[in-house]
Amino acid sequence: MSTIARTPTDDATRADRTWTLDPDRALPADPAVRPIAREIYAETKALPLVSMHGHVPVEWFAEDRPxxxxxxxxxxxxxxxxxxxxxxxxxxxxxxxxxxxxxxxxxxxxxxxxxxxxxxxxxxxxxxxxxxxxxxxxxxxxxxxxxxxxxxxxxxxxxxxxxxxxxAFRPRALLDRFDIEVLATTDPAWSTLEHHAALAADGYGDRVVPTFRPDPVVLLDSATWGQDVERLGEAAGEDVSSYRGYLAALRTQRLRFKAAGARATDHGHLATDTTPLTDAEAAGIYGAALAGTLGPGDADAFAGHMLFQMAAMSAEDGLVMQLHPGVLRDHDRGRHAVFGPDTGFDIPVVTEYTRALRPMLEAFGHHAGFRVVLFTVDEDAFSRELAPLAGVYPSVRLGAPWWFLDAPDAMRRFREAVTETAGFSNMSGFVDDTRAFCSIPARHDLARRVDAGYLARLVAEHRLDLDEALDTAVDLAYRLPLAAYATR
CATH class of the missing domain: 1.10.2020.10 (uronate isomerase, domain 2, chain A)
Known part of the structure; x- marks a missing residue:
């Protein structure tokens, strides 16, 4: 990955060292494959970055402070x-x-x-x-x-x-330096999107776009659910004291996000259940949540129902649905209590997709206006469930390896597990999913190197021609993210 140049008298613990990066880092070590990988990587190295799933605060770009x-x-x-x-x-x-x-x-x-x-x-x-x-x-x-x-x-x-x-290192200047063509932020469902409006007024409306994140208002066991639903109603100008008004507020906000340039929604549920309830059942649970009288299993049933409803709304308004389940948030509850959300350490859990997503995919899997990008941190699901689902339902795309899996060997395992069933065209391309702004180009670069290595092996094994590998590399790095997140 890197090298240290030393004089013969240097001590490894001393500071007078020159740090450089090897140009072949993360490319295959096989001498027959590496030259092919170099050629494929060269085809994608300078392509613009499409960052359609991330968490860099929009305020950084709106305020553009050092x-x-x-x-x-x-x-x-x-x-x-x-x-x-x-x-x-x-x-x-x-x-x-x-x-x-x-x-x-x-x-x-x-x-x-x-x-x-x-x-x-x-x-x-x-x-x-x-x-x-x-x-x-x-x-x-x-x-x-x-x-x-x-x-x-x-x-x-x-x-x-x-x-x-x-x-030259302010946030907007770094958008240019990193050659980021489009960057999606993640914004709560109640956002009034004032920062995105300011960016649009300055000519950045198509470059920094919002993403609709409704988790806090659909997960009834959230400690701030009632407060967050009130904020949703205020932002949308809807009375959320009823289930009907709550759905209306969600639809209003989704359309506001889309008008501001949003291309997607983002759902981080623990489970993948998409079983719909009747309107009466959903309204009853919603009323119980407002009254503080939820029964056992109500929150889980409502979460699955709302994933189905979010899919139905996506089929209506064309926003791409992103689902990245299977992470037990804030595993250390003591740390979470002290430091707040996203600080108590997220840990993956076993995740089932085939049966859980069946209601949603039977209803919308062939719908011309619906698109869902499925992520996982459960590698066992790659070849058993996710690749077969993406390999048949036209609405499904496979999200890039995410969270614990956006690492060289895990990304290689992903390609090997899913490509033979789903092909390349059913992928989302790479997304970086990060709050660490300056790591975005490094993350995309690593993905491009790993993909170059995988494609080079297919060429060396005479399973792809070189021109096909070069074209596929550009698809994965650039064209597929744009296509997967195109609103309909």
Missing amino acids: FPNPADLIVVPDHYLVRMLVSQGVPNELLGVPAAPGSGVVAETDPRAIWRRFCAGWKHFRGTATRFWLETELVEIFGVTLRPAEDTADAIFDQVARAIADD
């Missing part, structure tokens, strides 16, 4: 990075993760101290995808030539700090 410091840009928002260091005994608060008021926990506010802890823990990222992304962004974006370590932390911090103080 990033405050290296720690707040690179360390604090990257949950991959944070969780690895937590696993080595560095608590969240010492990495700058803010604690809830009244928790009694005081988060570190000195960015240099946070950065030092990150650099001191660099060895823990060896062999991980996080290592690939971090070294790519540090070397290629910020020009760092020292490998992170305890003795290099301050020098690297100073170099990155000087870079982000330059206007």
